[in-house]
Amino acid sequence: MEKQPSVLTSLLLVKSRLFEVTLNRTLLTWKEVHLRRKKVSGNISNRLRFGVHSVPVSEIIAVRETEVDKGTKAEGKWQKMTHITIETHLCAFTVSYVEKTGQHRWRSSNMTFFCSDETVCQQWVRTLKEQLSLLTCRPKHLLVYINPYGGKQQGKQIYEHKVAQLFTLASISTDVIVTEHANHARDHLKTQADLRKYDGIVCVGGDGMFSEVVHGLIARTQSDSGVDLNDSQAKLAQCNLRIGIIPAGSTDCICYATVGVNDPVTSALHIIVGDSQPMDVCSVHHHNTFLKYSVSLLGYGFYGDVLTDSEKNRWMGPARYDFSGFKTFLSHHYYEGTISFLPATNTLGSPRDSSRCRSGCYVCQHRVKDISPIKWGEGGDVSENEFEGEWKAIKGKFLAINAASMSCACPRSPKGLSPAAHLADGTTDIILVRKCSRLNFLRHLLRHTSKDDQFDLTFVEVYRVKKFKFTPKHCDSELSDIRDVRENAFGQICRDHPSCDCTPVNSNWNCDGEILEHAAIEVGVHCQLIKLFARGIEENPPFEEDVSPSAV
Numbered sequence: 001m002e003k004q005p006s007v008l009t010s011l012l013l014v015k016s017r018l019f020e021v022t023l024n025r026t027l028l029t030w031k032e033v034h035l036r037r038k039k040v041s042g043n044i045s046n047r048l049r050f051g052v053h054s055v056p057v058s059e060i061i062a063v064r065e066t067e068v069d070k071g072t073k074a075e076g077k078w079q080k081m082t083h084i085t086i087e088t089h090l091c092a093f094t095v096s097y098v099e100k101t102g103q104h105r106w107r108s109s110n111m112t113f114f115c116s117d118e119t120v121c122q123q124w125v126r127t128l129k130e131q132l133s134l135l136t137c138r139p140k141h142l143l144v145y146i147n148p149y150g151g152k153q154q155g156k157q158i159y160e161h162k163v164a165q166l167f168t169l170a171s172i173s174t175d176v177i178v179t180e181h182a183n184h185a186r187d188h189l190k191t192q193a194d195l196r197k198y199d200g201i202v203c204v205g206g207d208g209m210f211s212e213v214v215h216g217l218i219a220r221t222q223s224d225s226g227v228d229l230n231d232s233q234a235k236l237a238q239c240n241l242r243i244g245i246i247p248a249g250s251t252d253c254i255c256y257a258t259v260g261v262n263d264p265v266t267s268a269l270h271i272i273v274g275d276s277q278p279m280d281v282c283s284v285h286h287h288n289t290f291l292k293y294s295v296s297l298l299g300y301g302f303y304g305d306v307l308t309d310s311e312k313n314r315w316m317g318p319a320r321y322d323f324s325g326f327k328t329f330l331s332h333h334y335y336e337g338t339i340s341f342l343p344a345t346n347t348l349g350s351p352r353d354s355s356r357c358r359s360g361c362y363v364c365q366h367r368v369k370d371i372s373p374i375k376w377g378e379g380g381d382v383s384e385n386e387f388e389g390e391w392k393a394i395k396g397k398f399l400a401i402n403a404a405s406m407s408c409a410c411p412r413s414p415k416g417l418s419p420a421a422h423l424a425d426g427t428t429d430i431i432l433v434r435k436c437s438r439l440n441f442l443r444h445l446l447r448h449t450s451k452d453d454q455f456d457l458t459f460v461e462v463y464r465v466k467k468f469k470f471t472p473k474h475c476d477s478e479l480s481d482i483r484d485v486r487e488n489a490f491g492q493i494c495r496d497h498p499s500c501d502c503t504p505v506n507s508n509w510n511c512d513g514e515i516l517e518h519a520a521i522e523v524g525v526h527c528q529l530i531k532l533f534a535r536g537i538e539e540n541p542p543f544e545e546d547v548s549p550s551a552v
């Protein structure tokens with residue numbers, strides 16, 4: 001391979017040790033140099049190299065000149081090492097950069113380089129700043145929404161103590177809004193925010209807060225483009241502003257599945273370096289009325305019931321999901337209905353693949369370019385659509401119907417509900433868990449937390465689809481209030497349930513942590529509708545090469 005031309009090379013001191021520091025178009029490298037005892041020449045061949053450390057320019061956060069106290073240890077060291085006995089006044093500059101500390105976690109590190117020549121020092125600072133200014137993907141102005149109420153109610157503190165100073169270091173200016181009520185961020189984005197001022201939006205909170213921001217941004221983009229949200233067949237206009245998530249919620253699945261960890265500092269650094277990750281969005285309609293968008297999980301049955309129950313126990317914080325999960329597991333309700341779907345035929349992946357959606361994913365880059373206008377197949381057996389392929393319909397009794405548009409990996413389930421799902425391939429994975437024994441359902445749930453294949457069970461089916469529709473056995477139209485209608489052991493509708501041993505006929509859809517008003521829904525995937533400040537999960541995050549100077 002051709003050697004890249006170097007932009008700058010100097011011998012500089014780092015922590016009283018001599019380093020050869022090189023900057024080319026893409027990398028800043030510093031290599032420790034041990035001078036031979038009888039050293040005279042500055043020729044590189046006369047030096048022994050030890051610690052080597054490289055940082056991509058794209059992962060440098062900032063550079064600044066640093067004050068050096070006269071008569072520092074470094075000055076004496078410089079004279080000793082370079083055998084220069086004339087009076088030297090060291091000057092220095094500090095580079096702040098991203099350090100990858102393992103398990104997808106990033107930290108901000110500083111390295112201060114000392115040199116004896118002020119002009120050289122200034123040249124380094126100028127050149128590094130010039131290089132950084134060429135990185136046009138980096139945001140300069142951000143609009144930040146903080147949910148003080150999500151997760152353990154630490155959103156404000158997390159932003160102030162862990163994120164704000166990093167944005168300042170990277171010269172990012174912010175307008176910060178601490179939300180005062182649910183949907184504050186959504187409505188502000190929809191109608192008020194002057195989006196021309198910003199290079200991105202940041203939400204501090206959980207999946208629900210992210211969902212608010214997504215709804216506000218999509219609604220605003222569609223209204224600016226004259227697209228009718230209620231038209232389930234409409235092709236939606238792409239949102240250009242990227243969204244950053246500072247995780248401060250209860251599940252943080254979207255952050256975890258796009259970054260690999262739910263860590264506020266890591267997410268702040270992904271925003272600073274200007275990462276970009278496209279993401280699919282499902283639109284959810286009920287008979288041509290828009291309900292919601294979903295980017296992670298649409299879950300009916302188990303996950304819908306967990307969410308409905310957990311809302312009563314919000315005071316428990318994230319633990320409410322464990323409590324309600326246990327209760328819902330014990331209740332073991334199944335629900336009847338028909339799921340019809342349009343299988344994804346000309347895409348590259350399958351939900352049973354052993355490969356995963358990772359940074360720079362090949363499958364997402366080679367996704368089918370567009371989705372044609374949504375045409376809804378009949379809810380009956382099988383119907384033919386000459387343009388899009390064949391709709392399929394499955395009628396049955398289900399403990400859970402999940403549509404995962406991404407893996408839905410989160411700390412509770414590190415590989416997620418559909419480990420091979422893709423962030424940006426224009427499809428969603430439907431997972432059907434048919435009525436089975438409690439023990440079998442437990443086996444399925446436990447596989448979310450282990451390495452075993454959660455689909456390799458006779459009562460579990462998985463399909464990769466572009467569109468789907470769910471019709472509950474008891475349609476919303478025939479029931480005045482679906483939340484209050486139950487069925488007795490003989491399959492008869494019962495409205496007097498407190499006195500009998502009956503079960504609810506319908507569940508609720510859990511749509512990224514929000515409860516939908518209707519059980520009958522039509523869903524279409526909009527490929528790469530939004531972009532996040534993320535890069536997808538890195539396969540083998542590079543670790544420090546050799547020994548880092550800080551460790552020497």
Ligand SMILES: CCCCCCCCCCCCC/C=C/[C@@H](O)[C@H](COP(=O)(O)O)NC(=O)CCCCC
Nearest residue numbers: 206207208249250251252253321325413445512513
């Ligand atoms: C017996 C062991 C069972 C373990 C099963 C664990 C499976 C967990 C998978 C969770 C997938 C979560 C998908 C994402 C859902 C979120 O959108 C939603 C809202 O999040 P937030 O706004 O941050 O509160 N979270 C949930 O619905 C929680 C589901 C938890 C179920 C136990």
Ligand SMILES: Nc1ncnc2c1ncn2[C@@H]1O[C@H](COP(=O)(O)OP(=O)(O)O)[C@@H](O)[C@H]1O
Nearest residue numbers: 150151179180181182205206207208209249250
């Ligand atoms: N200031 C606020 N007061 C009450 N609710 C809010 C506020 N700001 C946002 N919300 C709502 O809080 C809900 C949960 O937020 P989220 O950040 O996802 O936390 P969690 O992960 O704990 O559910 C969301 O539905 C969001 O609309």
Ligand SMILES: [Ca+2]
Nearest residue numbers: 280405422427
């Ligand atoms: Ca997808």
